[in-house]
Amino acid sequence: MLETNPNPNLDEILIRSARLMAHRGYHGTSMRDLAEVTGRSLSGLYHYFEGKEDLLYLINKRGFSSLLDLAEDLREAGFGPTEMLKGLINRHIGFFVDHLDEMRVMMFGTLELSKDRGREINRLKEVYRQNVQEIVQAYIAEARGSGLSEVELARKTYLLFGMMNWIFGWYSSGAHGTPEDLADDIFRTFTEGCAAG
Amino acid sequence: MLETNPNPNLDEILIRSARLMAHRGYHGTSMRDLAEVTGRSLSGLYHYFEGKEDLLYLINKRGFSSLLDLAEDLREAGFGPTEMLKGLINRHIGFFVDHLDEMRVMMFGTLELSKDRGREINRLKEVYRQNVQEIVQAYIAEARGSGLSEVELARKTYLLFGMMNWIFGWYSSGAHGTPEDLADDIFRTFTEGCAAG
């Protein structure tokens, strides 16, 4: 987070709201539901944001900003391509597992946001994606000696995102190993294929 | 499809409804919206299903049944593990691209369905997943000579699903190659890693 935490109450409201929205969707979750689950009255909620859309915006912005910070911290560490890719997958999966509900909300899409806010969130997403893409590019360039075309590189990056983000639908740490196991599996599968090891 | 097409009108209603629901979500799409987009009156819609939830159920059931048919047809073809895996990815991606909107609706989850219907759809999903898992297992067994543990195998299968299903969020045939290119890329990445070729 860039700014110092301005309001611990708002933090908890966002987390509890995301938990509900993750399972019922944005339109499927009413302000009355959110009031109940946050232990406040319906009208009392409006002290913290201007409206329901505001809440979705805040969840998205905080989530993607955190992911972006994680990625930029990592790049400053100055690892080599392999360690960089491995570290990125680890951090992405770690954050994902720690914030499963917010992540779920973030993948439902930003289509319910206003035009301006939708654009702002999409910009964050795109910056993060480019960060990851450059790490993938560096890894591939080292591993095979030559780079990939723009189209192929973008596609490979999206495939990596697919493996990482799809876990929202199936992963439970009890049945599918620790987050570290999972991150390692994704790294090995992405770099060497499913029969590696 | 198992039964012969019973109603071409219903087919078109489902397709148009899925197109709308794919972009606004289930709760975000009203019966009035659906009436307008299908060129019918609000009450006229109820001639084709008992209620809104019915519509979501039908979209899910038809979609997963078709996918399942595709997989079972393939298995009857009696290919070897490699051709089987390649064929499965190709069919899955092909169907996905041809029915992008319905697929989007199907991934929003079955949580808005009644308990019984949710279970029925989840059963279809699980059967399909097991079909794919057995194909993955056969491929890995051949490629590395030994099998994988249950946990590892399930994880690998989910990673493959991740690469295939995540395309709902980014793929456009104009910017990212043909569906065949995409399917081939997924096959190669899953079997040999991102630096293959």
Next chain:
DNA sequence: TTGAAACCCGAACGATCGTTCGTTCTTTTT
């Protein structure tokens, strides 16, 4: 030509939606 079935409609129902209003209680600042 009659009758049943399939198809379609306008109008309205009660319920719930997001939001606003005026007010009260509590905490912080002066």
Next chain:
DNA sequence: AAAAAGAACGAACGATCGTTCGGGTTTCAA
């Protein structure tokens, strides 16, 4: 102690929701 700001509330607003009802067409086999 007085004033200002923060936090919370019940009650109500107009709008929209999914669904139902009673009645219309159209289609086509008997």
